[in-house]
Amino acid sequence: MQIKTYTANSMKDILSQIKSELGSDAVILSKREIADKSFGLAAKPLIEVTAAVDYDAGAHGHKTKTDELPEFPKLPAHNSLQPDSLSNEIIELKEMMKELIAHTGVTLHSGNPLRKKLLSLGIRPNLVDLVLSKLGQGAGAHSVKDLLSKIIRTERPIHNKVWAFVGTTGVGKTTTIAKIAARCVLNENKKAGLITLDTYRIGAIDQGRIYAKILNIPFLSVTTAAEFRTALAKLESMDLILVDTVGRSPLCRDYVPQLKEYLGGINPCTFLLMPVATRDTEMDTITRSFSELNIDRMIFTKVDEAIHSGSVITHNLLYRIPISFLTTGQRVPEDIEEASASTIVERCLGDMS
Template sequence: MEIVKYEGNNLDELITQAKREYGKDVKIISYEVMNERGFIPFLGKKRYALFIQVPTQEEGFFDVLAKEEKNEEIDKFLEKIEKMIDKKIEPLKNAIVKGDSALLDLPAHAAQNSKLDFAQEFKEFTGDALDLIRLLLKKDVDPKVAKMLVKESCGLDIDANKFDLNTSFFKEALVNAIEKKIKFKGPLKIQKGAFKVISFVGPTGVGKTTNLFKIASELVLNQKLKIAVISIDTFKVGAIQQARSFSNILNIPFFAITDSKNLKKTLQNLSGIDVVLIDTVGRSHYDYWRLGEMKEILGSGSDFMDISLVISCNYKNSEAIEIVNRYRTFFPISDIFFTKIDETYKPGILLNLPIKTDIPVSFISTGQKVPEDIRILTPERMANYILGESL
């Protein structure tokens, strides 16, 4: 793909030009707002930079084949590929017949080694404890985390001289361990007139705006609090419009700002408000410059506000750890807010992340609907997600 940049003083005209040149379905990635300096500073014009994505034509292997006349050499080549594929998937067919789902992604020799590694890694456990560990590993729980949690609910089996669960129920054992090892922030209990400030930060696409308004709906509709929303996401196309629409539905004040002075001034002028929710622009955890820019916009307010880090449950565990570690170098993270639990069947991140980072967990998003698709995380609910039980 190719990224094309347009610059001008009218964003609508830039979008129209892009659609005229590349078609009405052109993909708009983002835009930036810049202030042009004039002889009189406060009369400077706004200048926009619009970025669009233009697909490039790439010719692949099968495109080449399609252009060639069908001949015996191509037929033989494709037949050879089919035989290679059949040979590779034969072990998987046998695994399916035997019902050995844990080994479906492994060739025969790797599966055997996996069994040996498991026996060696968890040789101190027996019985139900081993079964629970196997289940946790299938859910993408880190082996060290799984071992630590299961051991919390074990006693010593005298006959085997190994650890086994001291309860017959996996959920009871897991809940007991989670209560001891993971911190939970619990429900938002905010007194009227408290002037609480909560900011939501995190990478692009994790659902910060949608889930912010799920929280806002709870505070307005159920707790009858006076809420204001501030957005500093002026980078993504449509972000301000979406936030403003949600605010209008809830009939709450909404502000869009671009710098730290405006944020400080806006907060000072919000009299009679109980809670201020701040929506931030999604930033890559590898983009230190952008993260620093966002920290500057939040300014000194980050010292007294709660900063909730929003993480998607479909992230790989290693990437999620990296996100937390990089964001916490810029912001005092108060809690982890999980989203998109409905988009993964391996939610091991729910256990791995809070245990490895020692950061409390707060909420979990279960879908896109506002305001109903959100839950307060509890040990019981977390265990249910891991075990795949109904909620």
């Protein structure tokens, strides 16, 4: 599979570039207008198109045709909901943090240039003070990095067949799923399938369908919890079932309960995706809203777009949800890496001296 993004003034130019570089089998994944920053405000918008072409249909049999996708009978809905524990843990952790700051000799290091630097990277003041107090007077950048590398939690995904990806709209769920599916199929030679939960029946499934088609893996879109269970049964022979969700604001009252209805009782490895550049307080609200789903792992996305990445450290120290992956760009499947504490520290504090 090859995926490329093209930018030009006209669709005609883009199409001829796509045709000459990717060939006539290429499909268009997305098209949008973007501002041309090079010539000031009067500039005409540019068109940006992402196109893809099948990597090697021959090696994996024939391509799946969209109109060959099977239909599924409806089953009675299951309604086994998981108790939520994460929100309690979060409250406890926050209380613990407050206690620590209040009673364990944490001192403010207001004049310390290292403190200023850590704050400028987006790490929360109370955590910066906690770290600096732990290290004592005269601590340098190196010892901060060392300490953080020891306490940042990263872990591989849980060994479950079903992986569910949740998060607000546009955070990179579908793209990240495509990256993981491609790696699974191409590098590990495993069988993967994709299910999209289109809870709001808004038909936002084309992108996932196209990725699945390119990878020649099964793709199913479901609009009820009962259809979801039937789809899971259909994909039983797969090594990994990746579940995409059509994101909405977690503040929409019925969004998380609906997802819970789908995922309850299945016990997937649930990933919460969050762009690194998300505002600190927004990260809090989103994490709390999704905590009802028992989030197992974090995936921080769009690392490449963030100016400062200290929010990743803040989030990890506060919520202690292990990070499994970082995504570093739009390219599928290249722009994803398994998270490790040392790479996170390097990415977040790399230029600190």
